Every structure is written in structure tokens, then in C-alpha cells.
Amino acid sequence: MSLPVVSSQTADEAYEDPLDLIEEIDRLKIEKDATILAHFYVDGDIQDIADFTGDSLKLARDAVNVTTSTILFSGVHFMAESAKILNPEKKVLIPDLLAGCSLAESCPADKLAEFQQRLRGEGRDVVTVAYINTSAAVKSLCDWIVTSGNAREIIDRVPADREILFVPDQHLGRYLEEVSGRKMILWPGACMVHEIFSLQDMLRAKRNTPGSMVIAHPECPHNILEHADFIGGTEKLRRHVMSFEEPQTFLVATDAAMIHAFEKSAPQHTFVPVPGIMTDSGETCACNRCPHMARNTLAKVRDCLKNGEPEIHWQPYFDKAQDVLQRSLLD
Ligand code: SF4
Structure with missing residues (x-):
């Protein structure tokens, strides 16, 4: 790629x-x-x-x-x-x-509606939980919207006897399965930025920087998360680094632009972006940024x-998306 x-x-x-x-x-x-x-x-x-x-x-x-x-x-x-x-x-x-967002694009609304229809045809009454990184058209087809900050709490609210379809991020879904103990049907989507971290380079950087800690976003694949010292959404990561008073070195497995917020919140630390994997053209992305x-x-x-533009204009499916967004994020 x-x-x-x-x-x-x-x-x-x-x-x-x-x-x-x-x-x-x-x-x-x-x-x-x-x-x-x-x-x-x-x-x-x-x-x-x-x-x-x-x-x-x-x-x-x-x-x-x-x-x-x-x-x-x-x-x-x-x-x-x-x-x-x-x-x-x-x-x-x-x-x-x-x-746009590669993750949101990995779950088009028509494909999701088709899949939900198929599950209903099999007599499976699933609760659809969507990560916020989805289009409004997809949100309008879902029961709950979650962010990496509140996902665990919302999953816990779904009655234990209901099957959950989690869209679109398979890595976040797998991580949530682990922390919540709930088995879910996972949509096979992923974020192009978080998928690209190089495990090998991350382990090398960790070895070469004794005492350093890896902090990772749950959109990263399992092989990165299993070597992370702390996993969380961006706000949770920011609060985590702020909790250390003594200077530390953190290896950061999320978008490298996040380092700006870390440095402002906890200037006593050193933040090093985890390198990306080798690209088809033979280059290593040393600084993962969302294009x-x-x-x-x-x-x-x-x-x-x-x-006064580009402007986001109201679409007919926003009404349904509004119900689910308000219920999930504001109530
Ligand atoms: S970092 Fe990934 S999930 Fe976030 S906006 Fe970019 S493509 Fe989407």
C-alpha cells in the first residue's frame, strides 16, 4: 500500500x-x-x-x-x-x-442494511452498535453509537441475551470483546492509520529506550495492543500521560498529530511516534498521520x-441518526 x-x-x-x-x-x-x-x-x-x-x-x-x-x-x-x-x-x-475517513468508508449504509436484513431473515434479532466513525446514513441504521471513550459502558448496557453486531472497526471490536467478555459479530472494517504501525519497529524502539512505555489507541490491531502498556481513546491517553509527574518516554501508537496535545498537557515527557510499516515504494512512514x-x-x-462554505446540510436520514446520537452520547 x-x-x-x-x-x-x-x-x-x-x-x-x-x-x-x-x-x-x-x-x-x-x-x-x-x-x-x-x-x-x-x-x-x-x-x-x-x-x-x-x-x-x-x-x-x-x-x-x-x-x-x-x-x-x-x-x-x-x-x-x-x-x-x-x-x-x-x-x-x-x-x-x-x-473523509477510511474507517467510515469501510461500512457503506447499503451494505450494512443488506447484512442486517440477512440476519433478520435468519431469525437473529441483533443490536447494532456503531463506532462514531461512521456516516450519518449508517448511524440511522444503528441502535447505539459509541466512541472509544464510552464503548465499554454502552456495550455493558445491552441485555446479555441479545446478540451484538459491532461496526465498523474490527480491531476496536475485538478489543471490546476482550474487556467486556461479550462475543460480538464484527464488521471487517479498519482505519488505514492505526493498521499501519510496525510491531517490529515498535519493539525495537522500546528495547532501545529503556523505561519507555507504549500507549496505543484501541483502533490498532491486536498484535500492537498486546504489547501496549496502556490502551485508550485519545482523551484517555492524554489523561494517562498527565498522571505521571516524573519525566517519561512514551511511544505513541496513534496519529502523530496527537503528540501536540500530549506535549501541551504534559510537557515534562518525551513522546516518540511508533513508526509505520514499509510501504510498497520501500519507504517507512516514520510519522503516522491521517491524510x-x-x-x-x-x-x-x-x-x-x-x-461560509463548505457547509453540512440537513439530510432526511439525520432525524433517525439524531435520536440514536442523543441517546448514546448526551443522555
Ligand atoms: S485516523 Fe483513521 S479513523 Fe481517524 S479519521 Fe483518519 S482514517 Fe478515520
């Missing part, structure tokens, strides 16, 4: 001084009555100008407390969709409409505020 080129400034963007862009964004935020939400996986300079930063769960909850008429969501499409669904009366903007998150740049944030 060859990796896409990732950069904070895309090739077709002319160079602009980041300080000028930040000044313009601050001015536009007031002029357009906008609040900026930024995921931990976008570039650090965008996180620094955001009003709220966090993981999917925290940002979904922050979105409902926004008081301005406009939300600019710097992240990927399904996150901006969730912000719109939870705030139908607000204008929700996303800096780049093409910022979709990397579509967010300061220039696009500025343009999006200025032009």
Missing part, C-alpha cells in the same frame, strides 16, 4: 504566513459569529486557534454547548455531520468536504469562515 503525501500546507496552496492567517481567522471568528472545534488529529497550529479541542466524544458534547450561530469543525466529515445533527439550527462548516485530517489547513479554515 502506498501512503498519500501528508503536509500541513497542500501543494496547491500558495505559502501564506501562518501568523497572518491566525490573525485573519481570529477576526473572522468574531465577524461571522463562529466557534472553532478541532480534533486532536489536526495540525497543532489549528488546535491552538480552536475554542475547543478533543476527541470525538468530547467534541460532540462541546458542540451542543456552543453559543455562536456557526460552528466550524476542523476534523473529518462524519464529525462535522454529528455536530450538525446535534445542532440542527446552527450553520456547520467543514474546511474541506473531502476530509484526511491533514486536509485541514489554516488557509482552508480561513477560507471556510470567509465564504
Whole structure:
């Protein structure tokens, strides 16, 4: 598999001084009555100008407390969709409409509906639990939505005599099976970023840095998770590193942009990204970055505020997705 080129400034963007862009964004935020939400996986300079930063769960909850008429969501499409669904009366903007998610795309709504129909045909009355990294169309077909932060709690709420279909992340699903003791039907999806960590290089880095600890996101495959010293969603990882007062070295098996948030929260530590596997072209990805998150740049944030687009518009299936999102994340 060859990796896409990732950069904070895309090739077709002319160079602009980041300080000028930040000044313009601050001015536009007031002029357009906008609040900026930024995921931990976008570039650090965008996180620094955001009003709220966090993981999917925290940002979904922050979105409902926004008081301005406009939300600019710097992240990927399904996150901006969730912000719109939870705030139908607000204008929700996303800096780049093409910022998708390989994991969400691995579970198309029509395929899920077909599979659910087949299970019903077999007389199996399953409860469908979806990771938040899914399109709104998929959410509208599900009973519960979870994030890596609340998945265990929601799984525990499903009555023990009901079968669970977990979509779309097979690795997170397998991890949840282990921690909850519940067997589930797992959709075979995966995230392109978390799938690519090199176990061999991670073990070598650990050996070469005595005392270091591996912290990993549960979207990583089992072979990485079984060597991790701590597993958690991004917010849980951030709190974990903050709990150590003495300087430590952490080997980070999640999107390397997360290191910006770690360094801000726990500057006493050293954070080293776990290297990725060798690509088809023979290169090693030393710094795993989500190419979709990397579509967010300061220039696009500025343009999006200025032009009032791209905007997330209400779709008919948002009504059903709204019920399940509110019940799962806000109640
Ligand atoms: S890191 Fe993976 S799961 Fe997260 S947005 Fe990127 S492709 Fe999707």
C-alpha cells in the first residue's frame, strides 16, 4: 500500500504566513459569529486557534454547548455531520468536504442494511452498535453509537441475551470483546492509520529506550495492543500521560498529530511516534498521520469562515441518526 503525501500546507496552496492567517481567522471568528472545534488529529497550529479541542466524544458534547450561530469543525466529515445533527439550527462548516475517513468508508449504509436484513431473515434479532466513525446514513441504521471513550459502558448496557453486531472497526471490536467478555459479530472494517504501525519497529524502539512505555489507541490491531502498556481513546491517553509527574518516554501508537496535545498537557515527557510499516515504494512512514485530517489547513479554515462554505446540510436520514446520537452520547 502506498501512503498519500501528508503536509500541513497542500501543494496547491500558495505559502501564506501562518501568523497572518491566525490573525485573519481570529477576526473572522468574531465577524461571522463562529466557534472553532478541532480534533486532536489536526495540525497543532489549528488546535491552538480552536475554542475547543478533543476527541470525538468530547467534541460532540462541546458542540451542543456552543453559543455562536456557526460552528466550524476542523476534523473529518462524519464529525462535522454529528455536530450538525446535534445542532440542527446552527450553520456547520467543514474546511474541506473531502476530509473523509477510511474507517467510515469501510461500512457503506447499503451494505450494512443488506447484512442486517440477512440476519433478520435468519431469525437473529441483533443490536447494532456503531463506532462514531461512521456516516450519518449508517448511524440511522444503528441502535447505539459509541466512541472509544464510552464503548465499554454502552456495550455493558445491552441485555446479555441479545446478540451484538459491532461496526465498523474490527480491531476496536475485538478489543471490546476482550474487556467486556461479550462475543460480538464484527464488521471487517479498519482505519488505514492505526493498521499501519510496525510491531517490529515498535519493539525495537522500546528495547532501545529503556523505561519507555507504549500507549496505543484501541483502533490498532491486536498484535500492537498486546504489547501496549496502556490502551485508550485519545482523551484517555492524554489523561494517562498527565498522571505521571516524573519525566517519561512514551511511544505513541496513534496519529502523530496527537503528540501536540500530549506535549501541551504534559510537557515534562518525551513522546516518540511508533513508526509505520514499509510501504510498497520501500519507504517507512516514520510519522503516522491521517491524510484526511491533514486536509485541514489554516488557509482552508480561513477560507471556510470567509465564504461560509463548505457547509453540512440537513439530510432526511439525520432525524433517525439524531435520536440514536442523543441517546448514546448526551443522555
Ligand atoms: S485516523 Fe483513521 S479513523 Fe481517524 S479519521 Fe483518519 S482514517 Fe478515520
